[in-house]
Amino acid sequence: MSEFPHLSRRGFLTRSAAVGGLITVPGLLTGCTKTGSGNGEGSKLEQLKKQGYVKVAYANEAPYGYEENGKLKGEAPTLHREIFKALGVPELKPTFSEWDGLIPGLQAGKYDVISAGMAILPERCAKALFSEPEFISPTAMMVKKGNPKHLTDLASAKKAGVTIGVMSGAVEKSYATGAGIPEAKIKTLQKPQDGADAVKGGRIDAFVLTGISLNWLAKTNPGVEVTHSFLPVLNGVKQYSPGGAVFRKGSEELRDAFNRELKKITSDPSRYVQLIGQYGFGKDTIPPADLKTATLCKG
Structure with missing residues (x-):
């Protein structure tokens, strides 16, 4: 088994979209035609710099990548805009895609990069190139304001004998059973808001989900709070659930240039939080320096 497991909720569940506004981009919902790849990705980056934009795909899922009123917002577009700007490509031209169509659309040349917070999974690595991790997704719990049961992690939930909620089909149930919480104490919910409503x-x-998603959900649900994030352990292995940008096969030089700028951000916690803290990302979501995509892709 790999030292760094690759399981993520994105392998099990599609998150709901939310609203907001940040980066104004023309033609947000229009399709993109295929562009030539040049004679190598060095020339591809030069092509992107010359044309002044990069075509990106998003899946309309908050807080990862979504739109409202012609504005693209979220962790991935914000981070990727900063990176491509540093590479001399100032504009993102986005295309919406259903989640299952993101990688096929990339392979077909409809866009250059997937900007959707996609989890780094071996089966996806076989079809596309991933950047180094741009975030990890520690788990947390939503509880009533004041945390009356004094919960901190799944072990404390087991000890207290409380009832927890998890999303249907999501990986958090395996975390809970792995921590020894009885099936009778685990309730299945269909969507994030159901979990918040059940807590209230x-x-x-407690409602168990990624801290990123819960912190976002808490913004619109008074009377609840989110515990500090923690890393569940499954079969003795910490569960990091990392995600990153995705490029077409053959785009190694472009991906490597992207990684160099990404490292400058993930190595600077203040800058990282300043850029995407508004979306629920913080120092606890910065990937460990030794968490590598090459390892994650091996499974």
């Missing part, structure tokens, strides 16, 4: 209504004591 007292039907569960």
Whole structure:
């Protein structure tokens, strides 16, 4: 087994979209035609610099990449805009795609990069190139304001004998059972808002999800709070659930240039938080320096 597991909720569940505004981009919902790849990715980057934009795809999922009123917002577009600007490509031209169509659209040349917070999974690595991790997704729990059960992680939930909620089909259930929480104490919910409502209504004591998603959800749900994030352990291995940008096969030089600028951001916690802290990302979501895509792709 790899030292760094690759399981992520993005392998199990599509998150709901939210609203907001940040980066204004023309033609947000229009399709993109294929551009030539040049004679290598060195020339591809030069082509992008010359044309002044890069075509990116998003799946309309907050807080990762979504739009409202012609404005693109979220972790991935914000981070990628900063990186491409540093590479001399000042504009993102986005295309919306359903989640399952993101990689096929990339392979077909409809866009150059997937900017959607996609999890780095071996089966995806076989089809496309991933950047180094741009975030990890530690787990957290949503509880009533004041945290009356004094919960800190799954071990504390087991000890307290509380009832927790998890999303249907999501990996958090395996984390809970792996921590020894009985099936009878685990309730399945269909969408994030159901979890928040169940906490507020007292039907569960805690809703378990990524801290990123819960912090976003808490913004529109008074009366709850989110615990500090933690890394679940499954079969003795910490669960980091990392995500990154995605490029077409053959785009190694472009991907490597992207990685060099990404490292400058992930190596500077203040800059990282300044850029994407508004979306629920913080120092606890910065990938460890030794967490490498090459390892994650091996599975």
